[in-house]
Amino acid sequence: MSEESPSENTEAGWIITACRSCGREIKLRASVSLSELACPYCSEMLGGGAGDAAEGAPDPAGRTAGAPPPGETWETPDPATGKHVRRSPSAPKPEEPEWDRDPDEVTETEDGDTTDFLEVDPDDPNAVRIRRVRRKQTLTRGQKIARGIGLVGGGIVAIACLTLIVIALARGTGTVSRDIRKIAELPDEVKELIAAAKPEGGKIPEVLTEAETKAALKIILGYLEADGWEAKVPYVYQPERARARMERWYSRAENSDAPIKKRNVELKARVARRAKVVEGENERFIIKIAFETLPGLYKIFALRQTPDDIKLHWESSVGYQRMPLKEFLQNPPPGPVPFRALLKPAGYFAFDYSDSSKYRCFQITYPGDIDFNLYGYIERGDDQLNQTLNNALMSYVVSLQATPDEGSRKQVRIVDVLEESWFE
Numbered sequence: 151m152s153e154e155s156p157s158e159n160t161e162a163g164w165i166i167t168a169c170r171s172c173g174r175e176i177k178l179r180a181s182v183s184l185s186e187l188a189c190p191y192c193s194e195m196l197g198g199g200a201g202d203a204a205e206g207a208p209d210p211a212g213r214t215a216g217a218p219p220p221g222e223t224w225e226t227p228d229p230a231t232g233k234h235v236r237r238s239p240s241a242p243k244p245e246e247p248e249w250d251r252d253p254d255e256v257t258e259t260e261d262g263d264t265t266d267f268l269e270v271d272p273d274d275p276n277a278v279r280i281r282r283v284r285r286k287q288t289l290t291r292g293q294k295i296a297r298g299i300g301l302v303g304g305g306i307v308a309i310a311c312l313t314l315i316v317i318a319l320a321r322g323t324g325t326v327s328r329d330i331r332k333i334a335e336l337p338d339e340v341k342e343l344i345a346a347a348k349p350e351g352g353k354i355p356e357v358l359t360e361a362e363t364k365a366a367l368k369i370i371l372g373y374l375e376a377d378g379w380e381a382k383v384p385y386v387y388q389p390e391r392a393r394a395r396m397e398r399w400y401s402r403a404e405n406s407d408a409p410i411k412k413r414n415v416e417l418k419a420r421v422a423r424r425a426k427v428v429e430g431e432n433e434r435f436i437i438k439i440a441f442e443t444l445p446g447l448y449k450i451f452a453l454r455q456t457p458d459d460i461k462l463h464w465e466s467s468v469g470y471q472r473m474p475l476k477e478f479l480q481n482p483p484p485g486p487v488p489f490r491a492l493l494k495p496a497g498y499f500a501f502d503y504s505d506s507s508k509y510r511c512f513q514i515t516y517p518g519d520i521d522f523n524l525y526g527y528i529e530r531g532d533d534q535l536n537q538t539l540n541n542a543l544m545s546y547v548v549s550l551q552a553t554p555d556e557g558s559r560k561q562v563r564i565v566d567v568l569e570e571s572w573f574e
Contacts, residue, residue, distance in 0.1 A: 169196060336384050343368050344460055352457040354435050358424040365460050366437045366453050373462050374407055387454040387461035399470055424455070427571050436463065436573055449518060454573065466490065466572035475522055479559045482552030486565040489550055490572045491516050494543040496525060501558035503527045512539065512564065526550060526564040538567045545572050
């Protein structure tokens with residue numbers, strides 16, 4: 151820094167000068183050039199010589215040049231009346247250092263968040279150091295409101311999610327406990343017959359035994375006599391899965407077990423046999439019992455048997471379909487729908503499926519439902535479907551795609567074979 155002669159207020163190598171902008175007194179070493187220093191209060195350059203002050207700048211006492219001392223008054227003309235009015239000067243309001251002001255009122259430095267000023271080093275009176283102060287990051291009113299709304303909204307969302315999780319867990323636990331309780335509440339007589347029908351050594355025999363037949367008939371009777379669909383749940387296989395299906399099924403007025411009476415079950419059981427369904431390494435044993443409901447018309451119940459239990463396979467026994475056939479034909483859905491059905495080869499080729507060299511035709515029916523009569527088609531080039539669907543009458547769970555053309559609604563496309571039996 152360049153040397154300047156100390157001003158008249160120099161004392162032992164120090165000078166006291168006033169800022170030309172804010173009027174604050176600043177003590178500096180006499181050897182420091184004022185033109186290179188900034189005021190620590192307002193950040194304006196001090197400028198000029200050590201003892202110099204611009205015209206009209208405040209004196210060291212903080213008064214404006216030409217103004218009377220504190221407590222004195224002077225007369226000035228009133229612009230409105232032209233008369234002289236005695237006025238008392240007000241002492242200048244001390245200004246805060248720049249780093250204490252609202253950031254909106256502070257001129258930002260180059261990096262936008264710090265302010266530099268010179269101060270005397272308290273550890274070395276002969277040195278002046280640069281002090282850098284980080285400006286306080288104060289949010290505007292709008293930013294504060296936005297942050298508050300975000301915090302409150304986030305808290306509400308978190309509480310709502312936690313509440314839903316707790317409710318879901320509570321409902322799930324309740325559902326499982328209800329189903330387990332109902333299964334455990336089977337009548338003692340039924341449980342005793344099931345226990346008596348357990349095969350020795352855990353291996354199910356080839357021929358249906360008398361004990362197995364009695365247990366199967368008792369389960370069917372208990373199911374038919376149960377008051378309401380919820381009371382039927384304990385008798386069915388996989389009640390957790392069947393429960394929701396049964397609720398939807400029995401909510402429709404046309405679905406009822408009324409055609410099967412206790413007398414029919416007790417006196418007209420004509421067929422009782424066991425079938426073994428083999429899929430790969432899995433074996434499933436099914437007990438089928440047929441009852442004559444009307445002359446020549448039979449109702450078949452199927453029961454799933456394991457080495458430890460016998461339960462009614464509800465879906466195949468009542469002819470459960472995920473969508474009623476009537477609804478499927480009148481309002482064709484955009485995608486395929488699974489159906490339990492009997493498939494046998496047929497020769498009906500018409501409309502979109504008139505080319506017999508391209509398609510194979512199958513008649514699709516369901517036992518006991520005279521309205522369930524469709525014709526399904528697969529392409530002859532589909533090796534997988536052709537291998538699965540042989541030329542014999544077979545029961546399948548097939549995925550069917552409806553035809554949009556109203557003239558050929560009874561014709562459907564066989565998209566896939568989901569199960570090679572009715573038993574999931």
